[in-house]
Amino acid sequence: PLFAGAQNLKAEAIVEAQQKSFALALRMVEHAPGPVRTLNLGGGLGIPYFPGEQRLDLAPIGTALGNIVAEAATALPGAAIVLELGRYLVGEAGIYVCRITDIKVSRGHTYLVTDGGLHHHLSASGNFGQVLRKNYPVTIGTRMGEPAAEAVSVVGPLCTPLDLIAERMALPQAAEGDLVVVFQSGAYGASASPQAFLGHPGVAEVLV
Structure with missing residues (x-):
């Protein structure tokens, strides 16, 4: 995985990081000795801790990920797309x-x-x-x-x-x-x- 930050509450920054990670993976796969089985786009999805912080808007992230998954189906056939959602899933629990x-x-x-x-x-x-x-x-x-x-x-x-x-x-x-x-x-x-x-x-x- 490519680390692009953590505790991010800005959807546009997460979308950009995931898109750039995917683009980098496509360039690297040209030199890989075998097919890519798993592509980890990392995490970074944050939760609000402090006054004034707004919840992360997942809608644009989901739309952008849908485009990545669609492109990966052709460019990286058989590869699983993975996200790391630890804090986002359990932080508030x-x-x-x-x-x-x-x-x-x-x-x-x-x-x-x-x-x-x-x-x-x-x-x-x-x-x-x-x-x-x-x-x-x-x-x-x-x-x-x-x-x-x-x-x-x-x-x-x-x-x-x-x-x-x-x-x-x-x-x-x-x-x-x-x-x-x-x-x-x-x-x-x-x-x-x-x-x-x-x-x-x-x-x-x-x-x-």
Whole structure:
């Protein structure tokens, strides 16, 4: 496969990448020792994580792929066209849950300390490819019906300032024992996180 980016919410960019990948494959097949059996056009289809992001429009992507498949039937007979849809398929299907173990106030700001953090969910901490850190959608799962109160930060137990789940985010008033829920956590979670960080317990993955 040819890597052309990830977490893309612009249909035109994905269409262009797939078309160029297909064109490159047609040039390369002229020098291949045998017939092409599989053509992987990669992935890159994103999901909305942050305020202001719009869902990916699949219609133009589907139309363009239809044209590629039709041309491949003649140019690459017998070849299977493959897409990598991991994040797009499962990203919104998972949540990450951790428990508040302590509440601390430092310099007038409240910190909800939890038993989970970047060692469980590196991408939510902002340390998995983000240039500027942004908060994932977060709430207090045990207080879903309550209004947001003060802006607080949610942190983990690790001895690093990078262990940050939510920064200055307006959340319902929380107490020790409450559950913090991070949405959009079905992809790049446990398998993409340093779970052995200084011997802290790993995260449990549960199918519901």
